[in-house]
Amino acid sequence: MDVNSAILERLEKVVSTLQENSMKMGQLLAVHNEKLDKQDRIDAVLFEKVESVHREVNRRAEEIKNGCERDIRKVDDRLQVMEKKMWTIFGALSVISFTVSPFGQTIIRQFTNVPQSVTMESRTDIVTTPSAVSRPKVY
Numbered sequence: 001m002d003v004n005s006a007i008l009e010r011l012e013k014v015v016s017t018l019q020e021n022s023m024k025m026g027q028l029l030a031v032h033n034e035k036l037d038k039q040d041r042i043d044a045v046l047f048e049k050v051e052s053v054h055r056e057v058n059r060r061a062e063e064i065k066n067g068c069e070r071d072i073r074k075v076d077d078r079l080q081v082m083e084k085k086m087w088t089i090f091g092a093l094s095v096i097s098f099t100v101s102p103f104g105q106t107i108i109r110q111f112t113n114v115p116q117s118v119t120m121e122s123r124t125d126i127v128t129t130p131s132a133v134s135r136p137k138v139y
Contacts, residue, residue, distance in 0.1 A: 098104040 099108065
């Protein structure tokens with residue numbers, strides 16, 4: 001019986017040690033689960049903050065994009081106005097330079113020069129005397 005009681009005593013010690021270890025493991029698991037839950041809450045807060053920053057960055061990027069597009073449209077409009085003025089000035093200078101050039105003057109004279117017919121009339125009322133020749137008569 002001594003052997004049996006010694007074995008039983010050892011088994012009881014092992015069982016009590018296992019129970020203590022099991023309780024300690026339970027406590028460790030409870031602490032670990034609590035830490036995991038706390039970390040999950042922290043992660044959720046961090047992910048929400050990251051999402052919030054992401055939304056804010058996207059909103060700001062959209063504002064910047066709209067501002068850039070507006071500025072580009074304004075610059076484009078100004079360039080179009082300048083381009084129209086430039087072509088108008090170019091056209092006016094072309095017309096002026098053509099008008100004052102010898103070739104242009106020749107063409108303009110052809111269109112504006114109206115041929116006048118020259119006729120000579122004989123006048124019978126003019127008397128040619130030496131005094132009349134030196135001084136013309138005014139009628």
